[in-house]
Amino acid sequence: xxxxxxxxxxxxxxxxxxxxxxxxxxxxxxxxxxxxxxxxxxxxxxxxxxxxxxxxxxxxxxxxxxxxxxxxxxxxxxxxxxxxxxxxxxxxxxxxxxxxxxxxxxxxxxxxxxxxxxxxxxxxxxxxxxxxxxxxxxxxxxxxxxxxxxxxxxxxxxxxxxxxxxxxxxxxxxxxxxxxxxxxxxxxxxxxxxxxxxxxxxxxxxxxxxxxxxxxxxxxxxxxxxxxxxxxxxxxxxxxxxxxxxxxxxxxxxxxxxxxxxxxxxxxxxxxxxxxxxxxxxxxxxxxxxxxxxxxxxxxxxx
Amino acid sequence: xxxxxxxxxxxxxxxxxxxxxxxxxxxxxxxxxxxxxxxxxxxxxxxxxxxxxxxxxxxxxxxxxxxxxxxxxxxxxxxxxxxxxxxxxxxxxxxxxxxxxxxxxxxxxxxxxxxxxxxxxxxxxxxxxxxxxxxxxxxxxxxxxxxxxxxxxxxxxxxxxxxxxxxxxxxxxxxxxxxxxxxxxxxxxxxxxxxxxxxxxxxxxxxxxxxxxxxxxxxxxxxxxxxxxxxxxxxxxxxxxxxxxxxxxxxxxxxxxxxxxxxxxxxxxxxxxxxxxxxx
Numbered sequence: 001x002x003x004x005x006x007x008x009x010x011x012x013x014x015x016x017x018x019x020x021x022x023x024x025x026x027x028x029x030x031x032x033x034x035x036x037x038x039x040x041x042x043x044x045x046x047x048x049x050x051x052x053x054x055x056x057x058x059x060x061x062x063x064x065x066x067x068x069x070x071x072x073x074x075x076x077x078x079x080x081x082x083x084x085x086x087x088x089x090x091x092x093x094x095x096x097x098x099x100x101x102x103x104x105x106x107x108x109x110x111x112x113x114x115x116x117x118x119x120x121x122x123x124x125x126x127x128x129x130x131x132x133x134x135x136x137x138x139x140x141x142x143x144x145x146x147x148x149x150x151x152x153x154x155x156x157x158x159x160x161x162x163x164x165x166x167x168x169x170x171x172x173x174x175x176x177x178x179x180x181x182x183x184x185x186x187x188x189x190x191x192x193x194x195x196x197x198x199x200x201x202x203x204x205x206x207x208x209x210x211x212x213x214x215x216x217x218x219x220x221x222x223x224x225x226x227x228x229x230x231x232x233x234x235x236x237x238x239x240x241x242x243x244x245x246x247x248x249x250x251x252x253x254x255x256x257x258x259x260x261x262x263x264x265x266x267x268x269x270x271x272x273x274x275x276x277x278x279x280x281x282x283x284x285x286x287x288x289x290x291x292x293x294x295x296x297x298x299x300x301x302x303x
Numbered sequence: 304x305x306x307x308x309x310x311x312x313x314x315x316x317x318x319x320x321x322x323x324x325x326x327x328x329x330x331x332x333x334x335x336x337x338x339x340x341x342x343x344x345x346x347x348x349x350x351x352x353x354x355x356x357x358x359x360x361x362x363x364x365x366x367x368x369x370x371x372x373x374x375x376x377x378x379x380x381x382x383x384x385x386x387x388x389x390x391x392x393x394x395x396x397x398x399x400x401x402x403x404x405x406x407x408x409x410x411x412x413x414x415x416x417x418x419x420x421x422x423x424x425x426x427x428x429x430x431x432x433x434x435x436x437x438x439x440x441x442x443x444x445x446x447x448x449x450x451x452x453x454x455x456x457x458x459x460x461x462x463x464x465x466x467x468x469x470x471x472x473x474x475x476x477x478x479x480x481x482x483x484x485x486x487x488x489x490x491x492x493x494x495x496x497x498x499x500x501x502x503x504x505x506x507x508x509x510x511x512x513x514x515x516x517x518x519x520x521x522x523x524x525x526x527x528x529x530x531x532x533x534x535x536x537x538x539x540x541x542x543x544x545x546x547x548x549x550x551x552x553x554x555x556x557x558x559x560x561x562x563x564x565x566x567x568x569x570x571x572x573x574x575x576x577x578x579x580x581x582x583x
Contacts, residue, residue: 015582052409054581077411084409088402092318101314104307107411147406 003030011060026206035198035205036191078107081153087144091133106151138169312424325386368445369453375440391425392491392505399499476541489568
């Protein structure tokens with residue numbers, strides 16, 4: 001990996017006596033979809049606001065595209081698109097007029113045709129002339145995405161982009177991010193409460209807690225380095241559990257009900273147990289891996 | 304980028320219903336005054352000139368467009384600051400309250416340029432309000448009442464100005480009135496930089512005007528030192544244009560103090576806006 005797009009080093013920010021961010025560091029590389037995780041109040045939004053020059057950090061360094069915000073703010077922001085928390089627009093102006101205003105000061109003003117195309121891209125075709133005041137939260141979110149992408153930025157920062165959306169809205173935003181990653185190869189920093197989203201979309205991530213970065217790495221490495229919690233559904237539970245217990249003594253078996261048991265095992269051991277049970281004539285109806293980012297996240301935060 | 308940002312500010316001001324409140328208020332208030340004076344203006348004039356009637360005889364059309372414009376200006380110049388602050392006090396804090404300030408400041412325009420564009424847009428709005436007030440008072444007043452010599456009562460007594468010697472005085476008076484209103488606009492934008500609430504700066508601006516006006520009119524010695532430097536002291540300097548001879552030094556002093564106020568307010572606003580953390 002090369003081409004560091006974001007480098008945050010030892011970032012610290014206090015509001016009065018409250019230290020919102022203490023010593024946060026992470027790196028985002030070109031083409032990453034970078035998951036930025038942390039519980040509420042962990043300092044995610046403060047970090048993102050520092051990265052976009054909305055808040056001045058007390059100490060630490062932020063480099064975007066290898067340049068510091070202090071010296072190259074205008075150049076950096078012209079290559080960056082962002083949604084911070086929820087996109088807010090001028091309610092008394094139309095969707096088109098809102099995009100026109102923001103586009104005009106984006107460094108790369110868009111033509112009327114480009115704005116209409118972008119509104120079409122985010123599914124707001126036909127609503128161009130409607131005042132934003134009448135838009136639903138999902139529509140505003142899509143307009144926010146349009147505002148973010150209109151000047152074709154190299155880096156996209158999305159802070160909780162799916163907050164308040166209905167399931168279809170969440171799927172739409174997720175698909176949009178995947179399109180941006182796969183078709184346009186954008187670098188994306190994604191902060192989200194929906195951890196499964198990060199698991200599906202992101203290739204790298206950092207977890208921050210109480211203002212500090214706790215762990216950083218590729219999503220697959222971080223998740224695969226951990227034991228999985230796997231549920232097995234069998235026709236002969238007693239025999240099956242005895243077999244697994246004998247061959248994998250450290251698997252911490254737990255009987256859930258008459259048909260299910262749970263084991264703490266590695267990814268490789270799933271197929272070994274599968275073969276073992278089949279070899280002894282035990283039918284397996286389902287194998288469900290429970291080790292997900294949620295569990296990993298909670299474990300990291302609690303530690 | 305500054306030009307584009309100024310355009311954006313005009314679009315926003317033009318789209319806000321409250322921006323038309325000023326224009327609407329002027330139309331209603333001036334119309335009421337014009338129709339009231341049309342209906343019963345002579346008794347109003349008799350009341351004002353009663354003390355002179357034993358020593359002076361007034362001939363010709365005293366109740367003319369020039370006098371009407373003077374009366375309107377005197378009545379409304381106290382109330383126009385509220386209409387100006389209603390729009391300009393919202394320019395920064397309104398964006399914070401709406402959340403759009405986040406969106407604006409993540410664009411590659413500097414905070415200084417963004418704020419200057421708001422000052423420029425606020426200034427142009429103030430100019431439009433002043434010009435509209437001038438149009439309603441002078442042009443409509445003359446259309447309804449005709450032209451004539453202007454008789455003005457000031458602290459030195461009665462001043463009679465020939466009708467062909469008046470238009471430039473109105474131009475000067477409205478220019479100084481504009482500078483006074485521009486100061487109100489600058490105060491409200493400055494206060495707006497310290498607040499994330501859109502109503503606070505508007506109320507605070509009016510409170511400052513009321514407070515300074517009271518301080519300026521209270522005949523107490525301890526206020527003598529600061530009175531000449533209060534902008535409210537110079538808000539009524541437009542009246543100086545209707546004195547004969549023209550108190551040039553007094554007018555220049557007022558203009559200078561109002562300009563200094565504006566410059567200081569702009570600098571303070573830029574410093575505050577640049578160091579402000581956007582947490583809204």
